Amino acid sequence: MSITPPARPRVLLVDDESGIRDALAPFLARSGFDVLTAEDGGAGLEAVERHSPDLVVLDVLMPVLDGREVLRRLRRAGSQLPVILLTQVGESFERAAALEEGADDYLNKPFDPQELVARIRAILRRVTAGQPALGGSTGLSAGALRIDRVARRVWLDGVEATLTPRAFSLLDYLMTHPDEVLTRERLLAAVWGFDQPVASRAVDHRVAELRKVLADDSGTPLFIDTVQGVGYRFLHPVALTPATRA
Amino acid sequence: MRRAGLALIPLALGLVGTIVALAAGDRRQIFIQWQLAWVWVQLGLLAALLVFAIVAVRAALRRRAVRSREDAVAAERAERRRFVDRLDHELKNPVTAIRLGLSNLPESDVAAGLDAQALRLTRLLGDLRKLGELENAQLEIAPVDVEALGREVAEAVGELAESSDRSLAVSFPRAPRPLPPVRGDADLLFLAVYNLVANALKFSQPGDRIELRGAEDDGWVTLEVADTGRGIPVEEQGLVWEELARGSHTRDVAGSGLGLPFVRTIVERHGGGVDLRSRLGEGTSVRLRLPV
Numbered sequence: 099m100s101i102t103p104p105a106r107p108r109v110l111l112v113d114d115e116s117g118i119r120d121a122l123a124p125f126l127a128r129s130g131f132d133v134l135t136a137e138d139g140g141a142g143l144e145a146v147e148r149h150s151p152d153l154v155v156l157d158v159l160m161p162v163l164d165g166r167e168v169l170r171r172l173r174r175a176g177s178q179l180p181v182i183l184l185t186q187v188g189e190s191f192e193r194a195a196a197l198e199e200g201a202d203d204y205l206n207k208p209f210d211p212q213e214l215v216a217r218i219r220a221i222l223r224r225v226t227a228g229q230p231a232l233g234g235s236t237g238l239s240a241g242a243l244r245i246d247r248v249a250r251r252v253w254l255d256g257v258e259a260t261l262t263p264r265a266f267s268l269l270d271y272l273m274t275h276p277d278e279v280l281t282r283e284r285l286l287a288a289v290w291g292f293d294q295p296v297a298s299r300a301v302d303h304r305v306a307e308l309r310k311v312l313a314d315d316s317g318t319p320l321f322i323d324t325v326q327g328v329g330y331r332f333l334h335p336v337a338l339t340p341a342t343r344a
Numbered sequence: 345m346r347r348a349g350l351a352l353i354p355l356a357l358g359l360v361g362t363i364v365a366l367a368a369g370d371r372r373q374i375f376i377q378w379q380l381a382w383v384w385v386q387l388g389l390l391a392a393l394l395v396f397a398i399v400a401v402r403a404a405l406r407r408r409a410v411r412s413r414e415d416a417v418a419a420e421r422a423e424r425r426r427f428v429d430r431l432d433h434e435l436k437n438p439v440t441a442i443r444l445g446l447s448n449l450p451e452s453d454v455a456a457g458l459d460a461q462a463l464r465l466t467r468l469l470g471d472l473r474k475l476g477e478l479e480n481a482q483l484e485i486a487p488v489d490v491e492a493l494g495r496e497v498a499e500a501v502g503e504l505a506e507s508s509d510r511s512l513a514v515s516f517p518r519a520p521r522p523l524p525p526v527r528g529d530a531d532l533l534f535l536a537v538y539n540l541v542a543n544a545l546k547f548s549q550p551g552d553r554i555e556l557r558g559a560e561d562d563g564w565v566t567l568e569v570a571d572t573g574r575g576i577p578v579e580e581q582g583l584v585w586e587e588l589a590r591g592s593h594t595r596d597v598a599g600s601g602l603g604l605p606f607v608r609t610i611v612e613r614h615g616g617g618v619d620l621r622s623r624l625g626e627g628t629s630v631r632l633r634l635p636v
Contacts, residue, residue, distance in 0.1 A: 115437045121444030128448075208440035208466045211447045264484050264531075290531065291481035292474065296538050299500065300531040 106132040107222050110151035112142035112168070113184065114160040122155075122211070129215045139163025143171060146179065152225060153180045153218055166199065173200040173234050180221045180231040184209070197271070197288065202233030206287075220278050230338055232274040240273060240321060240334035243312060254312060264289060265307045272322060272332040281329040305330060425476070428587070432472050439465050471602060475587055478609045481532070487525035488533055490565055490634075491516040494556050497537045504542060509550035512541070516558040523558050526565050526634045528614045533634075536610040539603045540569040540630050547628070548573030563636055564616075570629035576622040584620060607632070 109131040113119050116137070123133045134149055136142040140163050146154065154172075158165035169181055183204040197204065203217050225231055232238060236248050244253045250266050252259045261269065267289045272280065282298040290300065305322060308314070314321045323331045378386075443462045449455045498514045501507050516523060526533075537556075544554045554571045576584060587605040607630075608618050615635050622628035 115441070117441035118437060118444065121441050121448060125444055125448050207436040208443055208462075208469065211444050262484060262486070263482075292477045293470075294474070294535060296500065296542075297531060297535055300534070303531075 108132040108151040110134045110154045112136045113157040139168040155182050157184045178231050178234045200234040235338050237339040238273050239339045240336045259311050265304050268304050273336050276332045276336045279325050279331050428472050483529040488528045488530045490523050501541050506545040510552045512554045514556045524636050532610045536607045539607050543603050544571035564633045566633050568631045572627040575624040575626050577624050
């Protein structure tokens with residue numbers, strides 16, 4: 099009797115451009131994934147049904163059924179399937195909206211293929227450890243900290259805290275990417291919607307605001323750890339909680 | 345012109361009245377007597393009305409000319425924006441495919457060289473979309489202390505190599521009162537002011553002086569960054585606000601050609617305006633106006 103090797107994670111790639119599919123599929127396969135492709139949103143949804151992939155890489159801009167609509171349908175059907183969106187360029191609010199609609203991450207075309215693999219692995223690490231993906235969640239908690247991602251509200255020890263909209267988006271992004279080292283550039287692009295080197299101090303300001311509200315000591319942090327010269331990392335384990343409706 | 349047409353309505357009504365009266369056989373006469381002396385006043389009044397009408401029409405025409413010029417400039421900018429967006433959109437998939445294709449090749453000098461060029465294209469696309477990002481970024485509006493922001497910029501530019509041998513003076517009013525806060529996005533306004541001061545440092549020589557000044561004027565807060573740097577030739581001053589435009593005299597200084605377009609985009613998103621005055625060889629002054 100032979101021992102079956104551990105299953106390769108199955109990644110579904112949905113993009114209407116054959117040039118992208120033909121080049122990305124072999125690259126992902128070489129990076130250790132079992133790759134399926136679909137050429138439009140409808141075929142993508144069908145492939146999700148039939149092959150139950152572990153993760154979907156989804157192009158936003160596709161004719162008929164675009165990536166965001168596919169994502170919306172998945173989430174509406176209650177699926178927590180991890181999704182990485184390849185977003186439309188030049189429309190930063192689209193990215194913020196994409197994260198709010200339940201994408202686990204996004205990348206701007208043209209992206210660095212290695213970066214895509216790193217993001218896929220970061221998400222699958224949680225899934226293979228038996229933990230749920232966080233992108234499609236409505237509420238999260240980390241110890242005494244709890245956030246409602248739908249109503250965008252925060253509680254610490256059951257007491258509601260007030261955050262500026264950007265500080266909330268930053269906390270949301272940090273908590274949905276726990277234990278990942280997030281560079282200032284990546285946080286800027288995801289939360290602020292613009293990515294300028296001199297703006298990185300804006301990230302530091304907001305982290306300082308978060309630490310103050312969360313009573314988190316930067317020396318011995320419970321939640322947000324400074325990664326010297328790089329960026330930040332959310333330390334505390336994160337769990338799903340149902341969103342509380344007021 | 346439609347409003348001028350409205351003025352003809354009473355005339356038309358009067359004409360109709362006369363025709364109806366004539367048709368009804370009304371042949372009554374009315375005699376009005378004037379003292380001759382009053383005729384001069386009447387003539388004067390008529391002449392005044394005529395002059396007034398001419399002045400009003402000419403002012404309206406001038407306003408329309410200015411407006412159509414502004415419309416044309418705005419339309420041109422929007423057109424440029426759309427073109428850049430289209431370019432970006434059409435290039436992203438091929439460039440993505442090229443980068444992916446290269447990463448499938450075995451490692452070699454040729455592949456590495458091609459990858460470096462593909463990376464350059466990626467960066468160019470990134471630069472092209474930066475203005476679009478700013479135009480679409482969600483602002484987080486809150487009261488901003490402009491003076492604190494100016495001092496933070498001064499501190500941040502201290503990290504630039506050029507700041508070691510140029511002097512930067514920051515001045516904000518104390519009398520009759522400090523600057524009132526403006527409503528805006530502090531992170532974006534920081535970027536705008538930082539870009540201006542960094543520009544002033546870049547286009548100046550060791551020993552030059554740069555001044556960052558704040559002032560308040562009738563519902564506006566103005567921030568001015570002035571330098572004793574190399575200045576900009578008159579014929580290129582209109583171009584500095586256009587993306588990727590780099591003047592002939594700036595070839596020796598590295599830059600994206602996006603600094604000032606950024607600044608303008610940020611300030612205009614706050615309902616403000618920018619202007620630049622410069623003399624070749626003497627220096628440049630850029631002013632931001634932000635509504636209080």
